[in-house]
Amino acid sequence: MPFITLVVQNKVGLHARPAAVFVQTAKQFNSDIKVIANGKTANAKSILNVLTLGVFQGTEITIQAEGEDAEKALVALKELAENNFGEPE
Amino acid sequence: MKKYQGVSASRGICIGPVFQFKRAALEFSTYNITNLASELQRLQKAVNIAQKQISQVYEKAQQESTSGEAEIFQAQLLMLEDPEFWEQVHKDIESNKVNAETALGRVSDAYADMLRSMDNEYFAARAADVKDVSNRILRILLGVAESPTENLKRPSIIVADDLTPSDTVLLDKSMVLGFCTAQGSATSHSAILARGLGLPAVAGAGLEVLYLEDGKTAILDGKNGALLFDPDTVTVDIYRQKMEVSRQIHADAMKYCCEPARTKDGKHVEVVANIGNVEGAKSAVNNGAEGVGLLRTEFLYLERQNLPDEEEQYQAYRLIMDVFGQKPVVLRTLDVGGDKELPYLDLPKEMNPFLGQRALRLCLARPSLFKPQLRAALRAGVGRNLKIMFPMVATAGEIIAARKVLDECRAELKAESKAFAENIEIGIMVEIPAAAVMADRLAPLVDFFSIGTNDLSQYTMAADRTNSLVADLSSAFQPAVLRLIRDVIKASHDHGKWTGMCGELAGEPLAAPILLGLGLDEFSASPPMIPIIKQILRNLDSEEMKMIAEEALNMDSPEEVMNLVRSLVPVANIDD
Numbered sequence: 001m002p003f004i005t006l007v008v009q010n011k012v013g014l015h016a017r018p019a020a021v022f023v024q025t026a027k028q029f030n031s032d033i034k035v036i037a038n039g040k041t042a043n044a045k046s047i048l049n050v051l052t053l054g055v056f057q058g059t060e061i062t063i064q065a066e067g068e069d070a071e072k073a074l075v076a077l078k079e080l081a082e083n084n085f086g087e088p089e
Numbered sequence: 090m091k092k093y094q095g096v097s098a099s100r101g102i103c104i105g106p107v108f109q110f111k112r113a114a115l116e117f118s119t120y121n122i123t124n125l126a127s128e129l130q131r132l133q134k135a136v137n138i139a140q141k142q143i144s145q146v147y148e149k150a151q152q153e154s155t156s157g158e159a160e161i162f163q164a165q166l167l168m169l170e171d172p173e174f175w176e177q178v179h180k181d182i183e184s185n186k187v188n189a190e191t192a193l194g195r196v197s198d199a200y201a202d203m204l205r206s207m208d209n210e211y212f213a214a215r216a217a218d219v220k221d222v223s224n225r226i227l228r229i230l231l232g233v234a235e236s237p238t239e240n241l242k243r244p245s246i247i248v249a250d251d252l253t254p255s256d257t258v259l260l261d262k263s264m265v266l267g268f269c270t271a272q273g274s275a276t277s278h279s280a281i282l283a284r285g286l287g288l289p290a291v292a293g294a295g296l297e298v299l300y301l302e303d304g305k306t307a308i309l310d311g312k313n314g315a316l317l318f319d320p321d322t323v324t325v326d327i328y329r330q331k332m333e334v335s336r337q338i339h340a341d342a343m344k345y346c347c348e349p350a351r352t353k354d355g356k357h358v359e360v361v362a363n364i365g366n367v368e369g370a371k372s373a374v375n376n377g378a379e380g381v382g383l384l385r386t387e388f389l390y391l392e393r394q395n396l397p398d399e400e401e402q403y404q405a406y407r408l409i410m411d412v413f414g415q416k417p418v419v420l421r422t423l424d425v426g427g428d429k430e431l432p433y434l435d436l437p438k439e440m441n442p443f444l445g446q447r448a449l450r451l452c453l454a455r456p457s458l459f460k461p462q463l464r465a466a467l468r469a470g471v472g473r474n475l476k477i478m479f480p481m482v483a484t485a486g487e488i489i490a491a492r493k494v495l496d497e498c499r500a501e502l503k504a505e506s507k508a509f510a511e512n513i514e515i516g517i518m519v520e521i522p523a524a525a526v527m528a529d530r531l532a533p534l535v536d537f538f539s540i541g542t543n544d545l546s547q548y549t550m551a552a553d554r555t556n557s558l559v560a561d562l563s564s565a566f567q568p569a570v571l572r573l574i575r576d577v578i579k580a581s582h583d584h585g586k587w588t589g590m591c592g593e594l595a596g597e598p599l600a601a602p603i604l605l606g607l608g609l610d611e612f613s614a615s616p617p618m619i620p621i622i623k624q625i626l627r628n629l630d631s632e633e634m635k636m637i638a639e640e641a642l643n644m645d646s647p648e649e650v651m652n653l654v655r656s657l658v659p660v661a662n663i664d665d
Contacts, residue, residue, distance in 0.1 A: 015211060020163050027170075046173035047164065048200055051215055052207070 003064040004074050010084035014055035018085030023047045025080055031067025033077075044077075090320045095269070095294030096560045097314035098280035099615075102332050103266035103289050104325060106304045107318070108245035110237050110252070115227050117190040128182055132189040135229040140169055142225065161218065168222050174200065190230055197223035210433045214394030238264070246309050246316075248298050252279040262286060267309040269316045271296045274555030281385075283311075284596075285369050287617030291316055293555065314560070338663055342620035346377030350612075350623040352605065353630040359611040360623050361417070363591055370412040372616040377623065380416035380474070382539065382613020383591035384409065386423055386462065395433050396458070402465035410473040417474045419539065419589075419613075420466050421518065422491075423458065424480040426451040434458070443547070448481035453490050463498045470510030478539055482517040482524050488534045518591070520544035525573040528580035538581050539613070542592025546570045565594040566647035571603065575642060578608045589613055599651055601625045602658045606638025621663065628660040 010018055014035075026033045026044035033044035037059055042049035044063065055061055065073045080086075122128045147162035168174065174196060181192035197219050204216035227233075241247075241264045251272045267289040268279040274292050283290035289311025301307070301318055308317040308328050317324060350358045361382035362373035373381065389397045389405055397405075410418055425431055426447030439445035452459035466477055479491045492515065502509045519525050520541030528538065542565040547554045549570050552562035564570075574590075581588040589611030594600045596614030601622055604612065612622055637657055644650045655662050 017160055017163075020160070020167055023167055043173050046171045047167040048171050048204075048219070049173050051212070052203060054207070 001064055001066050002070050002074055003062055004078050005060060005062045006078065006081050007060050008055055008057060008081065010087045011057055011089045012087070013057050013059060014050055014053065014061075014085075018087055019047060019050050021085050022077070022080065023050055025076055026073065028076070029065070029067070029069045029073035031065045031070045031073050033066075033073055034064045036062040036064065090324060091318045093269075093294045093298050093316040093318065095291040095314045095316070096274070096554070097312055098268070098270075098274070098292040099283035099288060099290035100312040101267070101287065101289035102308065102310055102312075102328055102335065103246060104306065104308050104320075104328060104332075105266040106243065106245045107248050107301050107307050108238075108241055109299065109301070109303050110247050110249035115224055115231065115233065117188075117194070117227065117231055119191040120188050121186050122182070122188055123186075125183060125186075128189055129179065131230070132178070132182070132193070132226075135189075135226050136169060138229050139222070139226045140166065143169065143222075164215070165218055165222050168219060190227055193223050193226060193230075210395050213433065217394050246307055247279075248301060248316075249279075250296075250299060267291075267311065269294050269298055269307075269309055271299050281365065284363075284615040284617075285365065285372065287615070335663070339617075339621065342624040343376075345624065345627075346620035348377075348623070349379065350626040352626055353628065354632055356631045358605065358609075358626050359589075360619055360626070361419075361589070361611060361613045362616050362619060363596075363613050364409075364616070367408055367412070369616065370409045373619070374412060376616040376619040378416075378616060378619050380413060381409075381418040382589050382595075382611055383478075384418055384420045386421060387425060390423065390425060390431055393433075396461075399461040399465045399468075402462055403468050406466055406469035410469050410475065413473070415474050417476055419476045419478050419516065419591075421478045421480055422449065422462055422466075423452055424448040443544075443553075449479045449487060449491060450481060453487065453494070456494060459494055460498055463495055464502060464509075467495075467498060467502060467509040467513075468507060470513055471508045473510070475510050476514040476516060476537070478516045478518055478537075480518045480541070481521065481544075482519070482531070483521045484523065485527070485531055485534060488517060488531060492534075519577050519588075520548070520592075522549050522573060525549075525577050528577045529583065532580050532584035532586050535586065537587045537589065538577055539589040539591050539611075540574055540577055542570065542574075542590060542594040545573065545592065549573060561647065564647040565592065565597075566600065566650045568642055568644050568646070568650060571607075571638075571650070572642055574604070574609075575607050575638070578610075582608060587611065596622060598622070598625055598661050598663045599654050602629055602634045602654055602661050603638045603641050603650070605629055605631055606634030606636070606641075608635075625661050625663075629658070634658075 008014060012018060014022060023045060035042045035044045035050060035053060037053045037055050040053050042053050063074060063077050143162055143165050147159060147166060150159040150162055177196045178192045181187060181195060182189060201216040201219045204212045238260055244264050244266050246267050246269055247265055248269045251270050265288060268283050269291045270279055271294055280290050280292055289309050291309055291311060291314050294316050298316060305319055308320050350360050359379050361380040362378035363383040364370050364373050364381055365385040366388045389402055426436055426445065446454065482488060499509065514536035516535050516537035516539055518541045519538045524531060543554060546565045546567060547563045550562045550567055552559040554560060554563040578588045587610040590609055591613040595612045596618035598621060605626060614622055641650045641653055644653060
């Protein structure tokens with residue numbers, strides 16, 4: 001199963017607007033997408049799941065995808081993370 | 090006709106139908122379902138409606154308000170589509186054969202508890218969002234009206250137990266003739282709102298008013314704090330005449346509202362406004378305010394789940410400052426704690442909130458609360474005429490401590506190379522008798538005083554002004570209060586400083602002659618009262634009023650003081 005690992009750089013982590021943007025992006029794909037952080041696994045399409053992971057600035061996260069568009073999904077989510085989820089800082 | 094006596098919360102008279110403002114409870118029973126498919130379909134329909142509703146609110150928030158609000162609804166929309174959440178709800182319905190309401194209630198409670206257990210303001214706010222979303226769906230499932238004012242179709246007297254800020258946000262203001270609350274007080278939110286809109290309001294009229302028949306006519310007498318239910322035609326006629334006289338006086342005063350208030354003997358008295366948001370700012374300008382004597386900043390903090398950050402405050406203050414250009418704006422730092430609660434601050438319950446850790450006391454104890462506000466204010470004041478005022482000061486030490494925090498903020502901003510207002514006047518509210526008594530010692534530490542008569546009266550007289558049984562005692566016309574006002578003004582003048590007044594008394598026509606006589610430099614009133622106060626001041630001679638004020642200080646009761654003014658200064662006798 002393809003996966004990527006990255007460190008969240010933006011100030012608020014995966015909360016507030018970044019969490020919303022992340023979930024919205026994940027929902028555009030058919031694959032099952034999981035986020036793993038702090039020893040917990042979350043459904044990347046569930047805002048409540050993602051929020052309760054407790055991902056802050058500096059947290060390492062792993063994103064897994066399974067399905068026909070898995071690779072595409074990972075590329076999109078990676079790009080999003082690299083752009084700090086569209087946040088200025 | 091039946092009369093219900095409360096306390097005056099905002100002057101004025103209105104006649105119209107009673108509208109009972111009731112919040113519907115979200116009560117439902119748990120029952121076993123037989124047709125699973127139809128139950129799931131029923132739920133899905135409700136979810137679809139909720140989605141439409143939230144999308145609409147989201148778009149509206151995006152267009153007109155700060156991004157913070159839009160973000161909340163965006164998160165709510167995602168929750169509405171949350172696959173994990175709905176899987177649990179569906180599972181509960183399927184395996185336990187319970188109705189949709191029960192499953193939704195259980196699952197949303199579980200999620201809210203989990204978020205709350207993360208012990209952080211941000212997650213607590215998301216817990217509230219989960220409940221907000223599920224309550225919306227529950228209302229749709231149960232067929233409960235979303236807003237208690239959905240059926241408010243004609244201008245009415247709003248009768249309620251008490252109104253929260255979110256209730257008043259829901260109200261279509263064009264449908265409100267006035268407010269009458271069973272509990273509440275002259276300082277409750279509806280009272281402040283009413284004064285800002287120039288509508289009459291009565292508070293603490295007693296629980297009986299909640300049982301008055303919807304739609305039946307009543308008279309609300311704001312000045313005398315009374316609701317007259319089902320009045321006879323004679324009474325209605327008397328009040329109609331009073332309304333006409335008052336309308337005429339207001340219309341006349343409006344013609345000259347933008348002219349300065351210059352007394353007969355040529356003294357210019359500043360007349361400024363008490364405001365609490367941008368609408369208030371616009372209304373102030375339209376009513377001829379020469380600036381703002383009291384900018385309440387609580388509006389930024391209420392009705393939300395987290396603290397507004399520096400940037401958000403900066404934007405909000407800037408927006409208001411822009412309305413006034415070079416005119417002075419006195420920003421009062423946060424006055425919460427005690428009876429004004431902010432859930433996200435997690436303040437301890439106090440036995441005696443009016444005597445507790447509120448306002449400046451709380452801010453000094455919590456620099457993380459105080460500093461962002463001061464920084465935002467200093468930044469918003471660039472190129473404007475900003476003044477900062479601290480509420481609830483009792484001692485010199487508090488002023489020194491507050492000024493120290495302000496200096497720290499200046500140093501920080503300087504280090505960060507951020508622009509901020511360098512030379513601004515710093516003042517305090519004088520609303521604690523200790524500060525009034527010590528005014529000569531405090532004056533050297535500040536640039537100005539602003540007297541808050543509402544609190545000053547209740548603290549001086551040891552009479553809760555929210556309690557209609559002792560409302561007379563806590564009147565600001567009490568000679569004891571007037572003497573303190575005299576001392577404060579004199580102390581400031583002795584030190585070359587000025588004194589304003591932002592309490593209710595400054596907007597009270599009958600008080601204007603006395604206050605002018607005592608040498609008050611600035612009158613700050615709710616915008617609708619500004620034209621009237623200006624007009625009265627124009628017809629007074631400040632030297633003559635000195636003698637009347639002197640006499641008023643030697644009376645024994647508020648009634649005697651008011652009768653004295655009525656008999657000697659007919660122009661101030663606007664009896665609405």
